[in-house]
Structure formats: C-alpha cells, structure tokens
Amino acid sequence: MQATGRLRGVLPGIIAKPNGNRSSDRLLIWLVVPVFIISILPILRLGFEGVMVGGVPSFDYFHDVLGNSSTWRATANSLYTAGLGTIISLLIGGAFAFLVALTDIRAKAALVFCFMIPMMIPPQITALSWVQLTGPSSALLNAIGMAPPLGSPQPLYSAEGIALLLGIQHASIVFLTLRANLRMLPREQIEAARLAGARGGRLWWQIILPLTSPGLIAGTAMAFVTALGNFGIPAMLGIPAGYQTLPTLIYQKLAGFGPSVLGEVSVLAMLIGAIAICGVALHHRLLSKRDYRLMGMVGRPLDVKLGARRSLVEMALWTVLVAILVIPLLALFTTALVPAFGVKLTFANATFEAFHEVMFVQPSTIRAFQNSFVLSVGAAVTLVLMCLPLAYVMVRRPSNLTKLINLLVEVPYALPGVVLAIACILLFIRIPLIDVSLYGTLAIIFVAYLARFLVIALRPVMNSFTQLDPALEEAAQACGAGLSRRLRDILLPLAAPSAAAGALLVFLTAFNELTVSALLWSAGNETLGVLIFNLDDSGDTVLASAVAVLVVLVVIALMSCFQLAARRLPKGVVPWQT
Amino acid sequence: MADINLSRITKCFGDYRAVNQVSLDIADGEFVALLGPSGCGKTTLLRLLAGFEEPDHGQISLGGQIMASPENNVMISPEDRNLGIVFQSYALWPHMTVARNVGYPLEVRGLGRADQDRKIAEALDIVALGPYANRSPSELSGGQRQRVALARCLVMEPRAVLLDEPLANLDVHLRETMQQAFLDFHRRTGATMIYVTHDQSEAMAMADRIAVMDKGHIRQMAAPETLYREPADLMVAGFVGAGAVLPVQGVTVGSNGNCSVQLGQSSITARICPKLADGLTTANAGLCLRPEDVWVIDDAPLRGQVDDCVYLGGRFRLSVRIGADQTLPVYANRRARIGEQVGLQVNDGWVFDRMSGEAA
Ligand SMILES: Nc1ncnc2c1ncn2[C@@H]1O[C@H](COP(=O)(O)OP(=O)(O)O)[C@@H](O)[C@H]1O
Ligand SMILES: [Mg+2]
Numbered sequence: 008m009q010a011t012g013r014l015r016g017v018l019p020g021i022i023a024k025p026n027g028n029r030s031s032d033r034l035l036i037w038l039v040v041p042v043f044i045i046s047i048l049p050i051l052r053l054g055f056e057g058v059m060v061g062g063v064p065s066f067d068y069f070h071d072v073l074g075n076s077s078t079w080r081a082t083a084n085s086l087y088t089a090g091l092g093t094i095i096s097l098l099i100g101g102a103f104a105f106l107v108a109l110t111d112i113r114a115k116a117a118l119v120f121c122f123m124i125p126m127m128i129p130p131q132i133t134a135l136s137w138v139q140l141t142g143p144s145s146a147l148l149n150a151i152g153m154a155p156p157l158g159s160p161q162p163l164y165s166a167e168g169i170a171l172l173l174g175i176q177h178a179s180i181v182f183l184t185l186r187a188n189l190r191m192l193p194r195e196q197i198e199a200a201r202l203a204g205a206r207g208g209r210l211w212w213q214i215i216l217p218l219t220s221p222g223l224i225a226g227t228a229m230a231f232v233t234a235l236g237n238f239g240i241p242a243m244l245g246i247p248a249g250y251q252t253l254p255t256l257i258y259q260k261l262a263g264f265g266p267s268v269l270g271e272v273s274v275l276a277m278l279i280g281a282i283a284i285c286g287v288a289l290h291h292r293l294l295s296k297r298d299y300r301l302m303g304m305v306g307r308p309l310d311v312k313l314g315a316r317r318s319l320v321e322m323a324l325w326t327v328l329v330a331i332l333v334i335p336l337l338a339l340f341t342t343a344l345v346p347a348f349g350v351k352l353t354f355a356n357a358t359f360e361a362f363h364e365v366m367f368v369q370p371s372t373i374r375a376f377q378n379s380f381v382l383s384v385g386a387a388v389t390l391v392l393m394c395l396p397l398a399y400v401m402v403r404r405p406s407n408l409t410k411l412i413n414l415l416v417e418v419p420y421a422l423p424g425v426v427l428a429i430a431c432i433l434l435f436i437r438i439p440l441i442d443v444s445l446y447g448t449l450a451i452i453f454v455a456y457l458a459r460f461l462v463i464a465l466r467p468v469m470n471s472f473t474q475l476d477p478a479l480e481e482a483a484q485a486c487g488a489g490l491s492r493r494l495r496d497i498l499l500p501l502a503a504p505s506a507a508a509g510a511l512l513v514f515l516t517a518f519n520e521l522t523v524s525a526l527l528w529s530a531g532n533e534t535l536g537v538l539i540f541n542l543d544d545s546g547d548t549v550l551a552s553a554v555a556v557l558v559v560l561v562v563i564a565l566m567s568c569f570q571l572a573a574r575r576l577p578k579g580v581v582p583w584q585t
Numbered sequence: 586m587a588d589i590n591l592s593r594i595t596k597c598f599g600d601y602r603a604v605n606q607v608s609l610d611i612a613d614g615e616f617v618a619l620l621g622p623s624g625c626g627k628t629t630l631l632r633l634l635a636g637f638e639e640p641d642h643g644q645i646s647l648g649g650q651i652m653a654s655p656e657n658n659v660m661i662s663p664e665d666r667n668l669g670i671v672f673q674s675y676a677l678w679p680h681m682t683v684a685r686n687v688g689y690p691l692e693v694r695g696l697g698r699a700d701q702d703r704k705i706a707e708a709l710d711i712v713a714l715g716p717y718a719n720r721s722p723s724e725l726s727g728g729q730r731q732r733v734a735l736a737r738c739l740v741m742e743p744r745a746v747l748l749d750e751p752l753a754n755l756d757v758h759l760r761e762t763m764q765q766a767f768l769d770f771h772r773r774t775g776a777t778m779i780y781v782t783h784d785q786s787e788a789m790a791m792a793d794r795i796a797v798m799d800k801g802h803i804r805q806m807a808a809p810e811t812l813y814r815e816p817a818d819l820m821v822a823g824f825v826g827a828g829a830v831l832p833v834q835g836v837t838v839g840s841n842g843n844c845s846v847q848l849g850q851s852s853i854t855a856r857i858c859p860k861l862a863d864g865l866t867t868a869n870a871g872l873c874l875r876p877e878d879v880w881v882i883d884d885a886p887l888r889g890q891v892d893d894c895v896y897l898g899g900r901f902r903l904s905v906r907i908g909a910d911q912t913l914p915v916y917a918n919r920r921a922r923i924g925e926q927v928g929l930q931v932n933d934g935w936v937f938d939r940m941s942g943e944a945a
Contacts, residue, residue, distance in 0.1 A: 476674055478673075479676050481670070481672070481676070482676035482677075482734075483678075483689065484636075484662075485635060485663055485669060485670040486664075486689050486690035486741060487664045487667065487690055487741070488689075501679070501680060
C-alpha cells in the first residue's frame with residue numbers, strides 16, 4: 008500500500024484503491040472538494056497574480072520584493088514578535104491550563120471564564136486599551152492621577168510591546184488546546200508515575216509534560232501562526248514606532264495602490280505562507296515522533312494537592328488575570344464613559360451618552376451584531392460538521408493527500424486577513440462556470456471565514472482523534488457499525504469536548520474579526536469589527552470603545568448562557584467548565 | 586457460528602513479516618488458543634481475522650464465505666463479518682452506560698426497543714452484571730469491565746468471538762474466575778472462540794486446541810495434551826509446560842513408536858516422533874522430559890546433583906544437574922539438600938528432531 012501510494016504521487020487518495028470498498032475512501036473525495044474550493048483555490052488564485060506580469064509568466068515580482076531589504080527586515084521583525092509572543096502565550100496559557108486541569112485550586116470555572124475573555128476583544132481594541140492605559144492621555148491613569156507626563160515615550164510602541172500583547176491575546180489558544188488534551192489524561196498514568204517514586208518537578212517534567220506534549224506542540228504552533236498573521240496589534244503599536252512586520256508591510260503596499268500592488272502583495276503573502284508552513288511542518292514532525300495514545304479509560308481528572316501553596320498559586324493566577332483582563336477592560340470602559348476622547352474622567356462628567364448613541368441612534372450597531380452573530384455561529388457550526396469527518400480521515404487514513412491538506416489548510420489562517428480577503432475577491436467576484444458574484448454579499452465574508460477558521464476547528468478535533476484508543480472505534484466496527492454510525496455514536500461524543508472547544512474558538516475569533524471583513528464588507532453587511540474600526544478610524548474613539556464594551560458584554564452574556572446549559576451538555580463541551 | 590479457514594496468510598509491516606504463511610482450520614464451536622511469546626504476531630493474526638488489517642497474501646474464509654483474498658480483490662470490512670471481539674483494553678465506550686454498551690450491536694441492527702432490553706438483560710445476567718446496567722463503565726472494576734465487553738459480544742450472536750489477551754490486565758484470582766466465566770460462556774453459547782494469550786497455563790486450561798506461534802509462523806497446532814506430550818519442535822517444547830530438552834545420541838528405533846536412547850550411563854525407553862522414526866537422521870535428536878516423567882529413586886543408576894529445591898505445596902520441585910550443563914526439573918516427595926546426589930529413574934520421554942522448524 009505504501010509503495011503504490013508513493014507511485015501515485017501526491018494525489019493517491021483521490022483514486023480509490025482498486026479493491027477499496029472502504030467508505031472512508033469515498034468520504035475523502037466528498038471532503039476534499041469543498042476544502043479545496045474554500046481554502047486552497049483562493050490562495051492559488053492570488054498566487055497566480057504573483058507569477059504573472061502583464062499577462063505573461065514572470066518572476067519580476069519575486070525579484071522586486073525579495074531583493075528589497077525592507078522585506079527581510081519585516082520578515083525578521085515578524086519572526087521576532089511572533090516568536091516572543093508565542094513564548095509569552097505558552098507561559099501564560101500553559102500555566103493556567105496545567106494548574107486548572109490538574110490541581111485542586113478553587114474557583115476554577117470563574118478563572119477559566121475570565122481567562123477566555125481577552126481573546127474575545129479584537130486585537131486592535133486590545134492594543135487601543137493598552138495604549139490608552141499606559142500612555143500620557145490614559146483616561147484611567149488620569150482619573151487616579153498617575154498618568155505619565157505628556158510627551159513621554161509610550162513603552163508599548165516597541166517590538167517587545169507588540170510581542171507582549173500578541174502573547175496575551177493568544178494565551179487562550181494555548182490554554183484551550185492544552186486543556187482539551189489534559190482532560191483525556193487518565194489519572195492512572197500519573198498515579199503510576201507517583202507510585203514509581205516520581206514526585207514534584209520530576210512528575211511534571213518526565214510524565215505530565217511528555218504526555219501532554221501533543222497538546223502543547225499543537226497549541227504552540229497555532230499561537231505562532233496566529234501571531235504571525237496578526238495585523239491589529241503591530242498596526243497600532245508598530246506603525247507609530249516605524250516598526251514593520253509582514254502584515255503591516257502588506258497593508259502599506261495595499262494603501263499605496265499601483266499597477267504592481269497585487270503582484271507584490273501576492274509574493275509577500277507567499278512569504279508569510281511559507282513561514283507558516285515551515286512552522287506547521289515542524290509541528291507535524293515533532294508530533295509524528297510521538298504516538299502517545301492514552302490507553303484505557305478516560306477517567307476522573309487528577310487533583311494534585313497543592314497544600315499550603317494553594318492560596319499563593321491562586322493569588323498569582325488572579326493577579327495575572329487582573330493585569331491582562333480587568334485593567335485593559337477598565338481602560339476601555341473609562342474611555343467609553345468620557346464625554347470626548349482625551350478628556351479627564353471624573354464622577355461629574357461620566358456619561359452613558361456614547362452607549363445611547365451606538366445602541367439607539369445608529370442603526371448599524373444592531374445590524375452589525377446580527378451579521379457578526381450569524382457569520383460566526385454559521386462558521387462555527389459548518390466547520391465543526393466538516394472537521395469531524397475530515398479530522399477522522401486525516402488521522403486514521405493518512406495518505407500523501409491528507410498530509411498535503413494538513414499543511415495547506417494552515418495557509419488561509421496564517422495569511423493576514425487582508426490578503427485572504429483579496430484572494431477571495433479575486434476568486435469570487437465572478438465565480439467561473441456558474442457566473443455568480445458573491446462580492447457585496449454576506450456570503451463572501453462567510454466563505455472567507457470558513458477558509459480562515461477551518462484550521463482552528465480542525466486542530467482540536469484531530470488532536471483528540473490522535474489520542475483516542477483505536478480499539479474504541481474498532482469495537483464499534485466489530486458490532487456492525489458503518490463509518491457514519493461510528494462517527495455519530497462513538498467518535499462524535501468522544502471528540503465532542505474538543506469539537507466544542509474548536510467551535511467556541513471559531514465563534515469567539517469570528518465574532519470580533521476585523522481584518523478579513525475590512526475589505527469584504529458592504530453597506531448593510533458590516534461586521535462588528537468593521538464597525539468598531541470605522542468608528543475609531545473616523546475619530547469616534549469613544550463610540551468605538553462603547554461598541555467594544557457592548558461586544559464584550561454580549562460575549563460574556565453568551566458564555567453565561569453556555570454555563571447555564573452546561574449541566575445538560577456532555578461533560579467537557581463547555582471548555583471553562585470543570 | 587461458522588468454521589474458520591486461513592490459508593497461507595501473510596501480512597507485512599514494511600519489510601517485516603508479522604504473520605508469515607499461516608494456515609489454520611478452526612471447526613465450528615471450537616475453542617482455540619493462539620499462544621506465543623509477545624511480539625510473535627498473535628494480535629496481528631486476530632486483527633486479520635476481524636478485518637482490521639488486510640492480508641498481503643492468502644485467503645481467509647468464514648463458514649465457506651471468503652472474507653479476505655487480495656488475489657481476488659475481496660476484502661469484507663469488519664462491520665460486515667459479524668465477529669465479536671474482546672480487546673485487552675476492553676474498549677468500552679465511556680460515554681455510554683453499561684446497558685447501552687452491551688446493547689449497541691442491537692441498536693446498530695435496528696432491533697426494537699423491547700427486544701433490545703430483553704436481550705441486554707439476558708446478556709448481563711449471563712455475565713452476572715444485571716444490577717450494574719445503569720452504571721457508567723468508569724464505575725466498574727477491571728473484571729466487571731471485561732465481562733461487559735464479553736456481554737457486548739454475546740448479544741450480537743457472532744459467528745465467532747475473538748479475544749485478545751483478555752485477562753492480561755486482571756489479577757491472578759480474578760483471572761481464574763474469568764477463565765471459568767469464559768468456559769461457561771463457551772459451553773452455553775457453543776460459539777467458536779479464538780483466544781490470544783502469551784500465558785501457556787491459560788491456554789492449556791481452556792482451549793480445545795492450541796496453535797503455538799513464533800515469529801509469525803504457526804509452529805504446531807494440537808490439543809493441549811498433545812502439545813505437552815509430543816511437541817513438534819524445540820520452541821514448542823520449551824514454551825509449553827515445564828521440562829527440559831536434552832540432546833541425545835544413540836537413538837534406537839523400536840516398534841509401536843517407541844525407541845531407546847542413551848542418557849548418561851543408562852539406557853531409557855521413550856516415545857519417538859514418527860517423522861524422526863521414518864528413517865530420517867537422528868543426529869539432531871532431542872529428548873523432552875517433563876517433571877512427572879522422572880522419579881527420584883535413591884538407587885537408580887542415573888545420578889545427578891541437586892541445584893535447587895522449591896516447595897510447591899504437597900511436593901517439591903528439584904532442579905537436578907546431570908552432566909555438565911544439563912538440568913532436569915523433577916518432582917520429589919521429600920526436601921533435598923542443595924548439592925546432594927540423587928538417583929533418577931526416567932519412565933517416559935519424547936524424542937523429536939531438535940532442528941525442525943528452525944529453517945523456516
Ligand atoms: N501497525 C503496525 N505497524 C508496524 N508494525 C506492527 C504493527 N502492528 C504490529 N507490528 C509489529 O508486528 C509484530 C507482531 O505484533 P503483534 O501481532 O502485536 O504481536 P503479539 O500480539 O503477538 O504480541 C511486532 O513486531 C510489532 O512490532
Ligand atoms: Mg498482542
């Protein structure tokens with residue numbers, strides 16, 4: 008089988024095996040076509056722009072872009088900020104995941120609940136609130152009289168400032184992936200290690216860390232790729248400091264508008280795509296060396312007793328939360344309450360005028376809420392339904408084709424949103440064959456979201472399939488259950504916690520998404536991210552903050568609904584529930 | 586229920602032949618054990634039967650129906666084979682109750698609710714787990730989980746039940762109870778059972794016939810007593826039962842499958858393998874002696890020195906050294922001092938070709 012696979016080159020799975028009566032082979036074809044159209048075709052279309060100059064194939068754009076020193080400076084900056092940011096995410100998210108999942112700290116649900124919120128704040132809002140928080144015109148610091156003097160430098164306008172915010176922004180990604188993994192860690196394996204005499208640091212380093220390394224590696228890779236494509240934070244913090252990363256370089260190229268813009272953007276996009284693929288390929292290499300399928304019963308979670316140190320650990324966790332969540336949110340909130348941006352907030356001048364304005368005067372706010380809600384819920388549901396069979400085929404029936412898909416689905420996520428948006432416009436402005444245009448409708452944003460967030464939904468599910476004891480599925484097979492039945496009765500419930508975590512990630516990321524929809528929106532089809540950005544861009548920072556506060560409140564309300572429904576859902580579906 | 590035929594089955598993982606030219610015929614209702622050291626290909630053979638692996642060569646048929654035959658492009662998938670399988674890890678679904686685990690095969694077959702409940706109750710009664718129907722598998726002990734897995738096989742009335750080291754995770758006491766449970770199950774249902782184990786005493790206690798595997802080959806397939814009394818080659822003689830194989834010279838073939846061999850200064854009478862007796866060379870002859878074949882008699886001419894003495898309850902097992910590097914396990918009624926000289930009388934033995942099977 009291996010030999011024939013090699014002979015058929017990169018497309019072995021499309022041709023069913025000669026005696027292939029396996030339904031998974033047929034399944035693959037049904038999965039590959041939509042995945043190809045959604046996430047690979049737009050990128051190919053954009054790539055086409057990069058290798059065609061005036062209608063003839065040429066490498067001129069490559070020469071221009073790769074020969075330019077600003078390209079390489081931006082690449083180095085991107086690698087530095089994304090790398091450092093990933094380390095910060097890993098430290099924060101990893102510490103939270105381990106402590107929450109494996110120890111007896113109190114108020115876990117509340118901790119996790121709060122820890123999820125930073126991810127829901129759009130990056131540029133995060134950046135905005137931190138700049139407002141730390142800068143000389145900080146409404147919060149001014150209110151308490153601790154603002155730095157006017158004219159002093161803003162410490163966040165630096166590479167490390169960008170990395171710090173990237174790290175905070177993406178810590179929940181590491182947290183969620185790792186937590187799904189820790190849930191499946193059978194208590195027996197850790198107990199066995201403790202009986203073997205492993206304790207304290209040894210237990211963590213030699214048993215728990217290796218067993219959870221698939222989740223750690225997957226979370227790290229995802230955080231890195233996300234940070235690499237992030238536009239909001241380097242735009243808000245880097246541009247004032249003259250510090251360019253690849254996404255901001257692309258943005259500035261696009262702003263320039265010339266005949267060669269598309270070609271140059273296409274080459275830069277390929278560069279980011281190549282870095283992302285390298286990161287992901289490394290991730291797969293690392294993972295393929297470890298097949299830590301956790302055998303046996305997925306049992307009761309572990310409860311390491313922290314003893315006297317418990318209060319200390321709890322205090323440290325809450326302090327981190329206050330720093331990364333409460334203070335920036337407070338900054339945002341105070342900005343929404345001032346009568347005009349830059350004015351010092353006092354009890355006398357605090358006003359809810361901005362909230363009234365955005366909720367009852369401007370019709371676009373409610374419309375944007377509706378649009379973003381439909382788009383993010385639709386994307387989350389569609390993607391999870393797609394990802395369950397796709398992840399199954401990729402994990403259980405690996406072929407060269409699935410390995411290729413595995414790498415390519417990463418690209419639309421790693422590319423800056425504007426690049427994906429351009430790719431989608433190029434492809435869908437007039438769909439070949441059926442001659443329909445999606446441009447100017449909500450549908451083009453939806454398709455772009457599917458492409459962009461496919462990988463977010465896919466990874467956690469793949470991760471949990473990798474860890475599932477194959478005998479669980481084989482037992483069902485021996486009972487006579489065909490593939491679709493096994494997916495429904497056995498694999499879906501067992502992967503439900505991961506799938507739900509994936510869906511939630513998609514929902515939360517899509518709800519506030521800006522960079523993709525920034526180019527794809529049209530009147531009546533604006534998203535929340537676009538609304539906030541447009542308000543902020545036109546100088547209505549106070550209104551923008553008000554909408555951002557509303558968004559955070561709505562998301563918290565939605566999360567609370569999940570929390571209330573949690574008792575009726577299978578265990579682990581609600582990620583912040585213990 | 587159906588008979589199972591494997592004909593020259595080969596399965597490779599890369600260049601490694603995990604199962605090599607295996608042929609097996611298992612009759613309807615038979616209890617067959619697949620016995621062999623760890624890594625010899627037992628699980629692979631079982632998975633080939635179940636349909637989780639596809640053979641590279643050969644043919645598998647079940648009740649006369651071809652299940653897998655790469656030469657003819659036939660590969661029936663596991664869900665269509667109607668075989669029950671009990672995994673070493675039990676493979677119970679943690680998100681279903683015990684009753685739903687057991688009833689799942691019926692659910693798949695679309696049986697009515699009432700029929701399902703009746704059959705589930707019956708199956709749970711057979712494995713004595715009736716009161717546990719509504720528990721979750723994680724609330725059961727190892728032995729109970731194993732019995733749930735067995736009940737799950739039982740309800741689907743499979744053509745055969747395949748068990749992969751089902752007792753390996755259980756404690757010794759529970760193992761005996763479960764052995765009895767499997768035997769009762771076999772008697773009650775008359776199901777064809779194929780039982781994989783690396784534990785020879787387990788195989789001997791339960792199976793009608795045992796297939797001994799080594800390095801992907803089947804070395805011998807026979808009833809337990811035949812394996813024990815008449816091992817076909819050195820590997821089987823060493824793997825099944827206690828005892829020793831001594832190289833012997835001076836084999837004189839007699840009548841009725843008997844022969845006389847020279848052991849030390851004395852000449853003893855033993856049974857001889859027909860293949861060896863049929864005029865083949867006796868240069869590589871080996872004598873297999875089981876402990877109960879050798880008695881300690883003080884004035885017997887064959888002398889040896891006691892190396893070790895272990896009390897087994899009721900009797901002692903001695904390791905007696907005869908010659909430079911040959912030790913025999915023998916049973917004795919009294920304790921012996923280490924180093925003591927004893928006399929041994931050999932009442933029975935089995936002479937076979939020590940080198941047979943090695944070429945393969
Ligand atoms: N899926 C597989 N891929 C590669 N090698 C395998 C696979 N399954 C089993 N093997 C190899 O085949 C040999 C037989 O394995 P197995 O049938 O599990 O042995 P047993 O069950 O007798 O202990 C072993 O050497 C094992 O490493
Ligand atoms: Mg095995």
